[in-house]
Each structure stands twice: as C-alpha cells, then as structure tokens.
Amino acid sequence: MGMDERKLRILQAIIDDYILTAEPVGSRTISRKYDMGLSSATIRNEMSDLEELGYLDQPHVSAGRIPSAKAYRLYVDQLLEGGKIPSLNADAVRAHFTGRGHQMEEVIDRAAQVLSSMTHYLAVVLPPGSQQVRIRNVQLVPVSTESALVVIVTDVGVVRDSVIRISRHLDSETLYSISRALTAALSGHTLQESQAILREMARNMEENAELLASLGNMVGDHTVKRSHVAVGGTSNMLTYPEYSDVEKVRNLLSLVETRDRLASIVARNGSVSVTVRIGPENGVPEMEDCSVVSAVYSTYSGQQGTIGVIGPTRMNYSKVLSVLGIMGQQLSELFGATEGQDEKS
Amino acid sequence: MGMDERKLRILQAIIDDYILTAEPVGSRTISRKYDMGLSSATIRNEMSDLEELGYLDQPHVSAGRIPSAKAYRLYVDQLLEGGKIPSLNADAVRAHFTGRGHQMEEVIDRAAQVLSSMTHYLAVVLPPGSQQVRIRNVQLVPVSTESALVVIVTDVGVVRDSVIRISRHLDSETLYSISRALTAALSGHTLQESQAILREMARNMEENAELLASLGNMVGDHTVKRSHVAVGGTSNMLTYPEYSDVEKVRNLLSLVETRDRLASIVARNGSVSVTVRIGPENGVPEMEDCSVVSAVYSTYSGQQGTIGVIGPTRMNYSKVLSVLGIMGQQLSELFGATEGQDEKS
C-alpha cells in the first residue's frame, strides 16, 4: 500500500480544509466540498489507509481526521519543491518602509509589525548576527567632566554605545586624538579581537590604562549582550481556536517573554534561506503544536539576520512562505542598498 | 445611615479576603476568619447597608459580595493617608542593578523585569520624558565616505543616534570641526529649539545646507519618536482567574502591544509622586477591571520617568505601592547618582 496520486490529492484536500476550519474533517466533507468524483465511502477507505501510513490522526473514533506532523511535512516539502509559492507584490511591503528612519532597531521593529499583520501570526525579527562584526570607527564623545560616551561603528552600521567613566579630566581635543588612535588600532577587527588588542594597549599605555580597561570590558559586554529582538502580533495568536486554552497561551507567552530563548528557537537554521519546522521538529515541548517558519536576510557585508513566523501547525504555509520570501528580500535590499549607494562613490 | 467604624472594618475585611481569593465573600466567612466578635447575621445587615452605599456588589442573589471600585478607592485612599505602606528593604532591589551596564535601555528593561517579578503583575517602565531634554553635545562620526553617524548627547544621558547622508566627501577633521560648531550652537537648547536653530544655520551656511537640513529633520523625528517602553510579566496576568477568559487576555495583550497607547495610559499622572487609578477611573474600556498604579522617578536633571504596574482591580495595593516606592527611589538614585558623582568634580 503505497502513496498514489489519489491519496495525495485527498490528503491535500484534508490539509487545506483543516487549515481553514481547525476542525477534524470527515470523508463526507471532502467528497462534497472538493469534488474528487468519488463517494464518501471511497474516500473513507483511502483515509483509513492514510491513517495507517501515519499521515492522519483521529482524535476519537467518531470524529473526522486531522493531519499529522508527517502530513504537514509532506505538504510543505511539496510546496517548496513545486515552487508553488505565490509571489507577492513587493511594493505593498516596500511602502511600509519608505520614508522612515534607517536605524536598525526601527527597521527591525517595523518589520515585525508588518510581518505579523500580513500573516496574522506571531512574528519575530532578529537583527544581523554580531559574531563577525568588525569595527570601523571608534569615537569618544565627552558627556561630562568625568564620563564619556563611547560610540563604536561597525561594518553592519550597528552602533554600540555606552557611557564609561574617566578618572582624570580629558578635554575634547585629547579625547578626539585618543579616538583616532583607537580607530587606527581596532578598525577591521572583530569585537573579540579588539578586546585582546585593548588589553595589550592598556599594558603599554599606563597613563590611559584605566580608560582602555573599561573600554575592553564594554566591548566584552557587547559581544554577549543579547541583541534587540523584535516581536509582533502576540495577540494574533489568541484568535486561533488552538489557543482557547489559557494554559497554552501562558506557555507561549512566557516563551515569548524570554527573548533569548525565542531568538535561539527561531534562528536555528543552518544558514539555509528558508526553514520550516513543524510541531515536534522544534524540539521544544512548549511548541509541540506550533510551527516555526524562518528565513534569513543579509546585509551588504554578508551578515545574516533572521525573520520568523510562529503559528499553529495548521498554519497557512503557502502564504507565510511567500510573505517571508518577500520580506526577507525587502530587508536585504534595505540593509544592502543603504551601503550599496555609499560604495559607489 | 453613614459609614461608621464598624462598617469600615467589615469592608476592609471583605476587600482583604477578596484580594486573596478572588471569590465573592459571604457574611459567614467574615465572622469566622476575621474575628469581629459579631455573628454572621449582624455582618449580613452591615453588608446590606454597604451595598446600598455603593461599596459592594452582588454578582447574584445567593452569592457573596465583591467590593466595588468605590470600595477600592476608599481602601487605597486610607492606605495612602494612613502611611500604612510597609517599607521594603532597598538592598534586595539594589542587588538587581549593581554590576550592570548603565545604559538607559538596559536599566529600563531590567527594571520592568524586577518590577513584574516582585509584584507578579504586569510592569511598565517609561524612560524619562524627552519634551524638555536639552542638548549637550553633538558629534558627527564618519561611517562611510557618504554617510555619517550623528550622536546627540542630552542632559539625561540619553543618546539619540542616526545615520545621515552627506553629499560631498567630508574628512574626519572637517566633520570634527562641524561637530564643534554644532555643539556650540545647540548646547543647552531643547530639541524643538534646535530644530529652529538648524534651519536658521542652513540659511546662512550654504555650503553645508544639505547636511544641516537633514540634521534638522532628524532632530524633528526624534522629538516625536516614541521612546523605548519596557514591559515585563505579561504572562503573569494569566495566572489570575479574572483572565481565564481568552477574550479579555486578547484585549489586554493588544493594548500592551501598542506601546504608545500603553505608555499614555500609564503616564497619565499629573507629576504626582504616586497615582492609583482603579478600574473605570482609567477611562479605557478595555481596562474596566484593571487597576493601574504608577509612580514617577527622576533623573539628576529633573527629568521624570514613570514606572507602573497593571493588575486586576483586586490587586494587592499595599504591596504594589511599597514595591513601586522602593523601585522609584532606586531608579532615581541610579540615574541621579550616575551624574551626581560627575557634578562633584
């Protein structure tokens, strides 16, 4: 008993219907709503086979059937292979970003909002990874007589800033020359490397040892500091019947609250352009009946960020995939183009 | 029929019990658990009076009674007047902040977390208001040949940064001298004033008109830009029986998602140190059975931020008030002390 064309068509119909209604679907429904040219009895036989093959589950004997994770997997794989993902018009998405600030956090936040309102699921947007970020420019700006703001410009345009103490008074000019020296020394290095360089510098330049040490600490802090994770559409989730149970909502919500964990769940893609993880595939007990679809976008420097959508396993994969596609492309354009224009000069 | 001492004591007991159990409380419970030296029948009579006075509601005839908004108002007012708010040990709170970065956003986020975990309600922390923020220092940092990062240091230590385009190439030295000129011109002025000054400067300095114009726009953007609002403990809310209804959770959640609105609800305090708004007093339909307790904290420069807690009307006001008190003080210290030490030099 293998998987023939007809079984596939029936399974497809069941999944489509279940995605729509969230109710177990019966043989009669299929034969009527999706005209297969088959009677309910025949479909019943096929459904029985599909259940034995592991593609369908039956909540109880006298209910219809619901697709299993395995069924969704098949469904999604076909979707991806078949290239059946409808391509959306990019303009609608683009409109949400034009005329806005280009600051990283703003774009990220906005993206999460747009993503959630387009899909009606929970959207997560992670900024480009910071492991390989390289320093471009370091600048000290006097804030008061005993503290200065450190601004580090990196090659992804991300700016890390923090205030540090300086023990003895340093005037604006002195800070400026230190800034130049730091830029010369650190430019082109990653944050990790910079930390080592700063330690070395601190040993050699006793007069500014303290300053350099705190700079080193600051850089170290930033390498581990969780970056800003944008989330949108949490309340969307509550519109789905699978979350009519408060306990489930609670689980999901506390997952969303711990941004670090959320980020690691969404970002778990081996730099493949798009990943779909269905229910148990997530490996997270709380998310056994959630699917996570994620895509990567990249900045001009090759840094990769992640956008993801979390929804019930019966989510509208086709739509989500196309929205993620267009959105990833859009973000790549946005982050790439910003610098692309600069490079032209 | 007025409010005598005994009625007050009974009302107090009812509120205390209801805060604890969230169940309508009956006359028998009061006479037994809180020994008033009165029989249930007597208490029944008093409760009947209290209901007529508008302090109690009855869900249905054979249930106990629950406190009305008016009752909570009385309760809270007595709490505030009587100075009965237990003062907590500040050290426990302080421990959460020591050894951490002093960057505004980090502190704000952390504060929301601590506040929610101490109260078990939803916590909101707003950064110091930016209406009266004055500029201290402006610095242009080269990012690429055609763009520069603008850093504006304000007197609350908040740093606004954004990348702007520069049409013709300006080297590091030129940018530095422009920075100095800008600092001289704008230092001490509010963002609004600065916008006007920049417009004026753009007219007089044709060569840098474009740069100055975009700077002006940027400053303008930032005056309206919603600032970072920290929220913590959303999932806490779901532990309370009043939110066992998914629809209510949904309403609350979508309120929390629109940070602007949330901020305006929490911040609606006429610069009084602490405000309690009970249920309908919020004037927000979605929050008819929520109370909002908020307190202000201030930075060394007199800027005021707000911390707030949102919970069911039957929240533990006494605890919330004392936690907010200690937390506000703590934040004030944190933001004040940072600069306070600088001032000493």
Added chain:
DNA sequence: TGTTAGCACTCTCATTGGGTGAGTGCTAGC
C-alpha cells in the same frame, strides 16, 4: 476489481433536570 450505497455502531456535545450547598433576607426573641 474498484466503487458505492446502506446500515449498525461509536463517541462527542448540548440539553435537561434533580440534588447540593453557599449565601441571603427576614422575623422573632434575647
């Protein structure tokens, strides 16, 4: 041999109706 009609069977869900318990209001007595 595959398809279909028919039928008995199973199980959920919504409804109904009595029983229980918590709480009240009222009255009469202390």
Added chain:
DNA sequence: GCTAGCACTCACCCAATGAGAGTGCTAACA
C-alpha cells in the same frame, strides 16, 4: 442592638438523554 433560626434563591455538579457526525463493514453493482 444583636443573634438564632428558617425559608428562599441561585450557581454548580452530575447523570441521563438524545441528536448528530463520522466511521467501518458488508453486500451489491459496473
């Protein structure tokens, strides 16, 4: 003024009932 006692009212729980949806199986049909 307080309290004991009592009738009364509901919400809630539980079991029984019936309708409806869907299945599996069998037998007939093309």
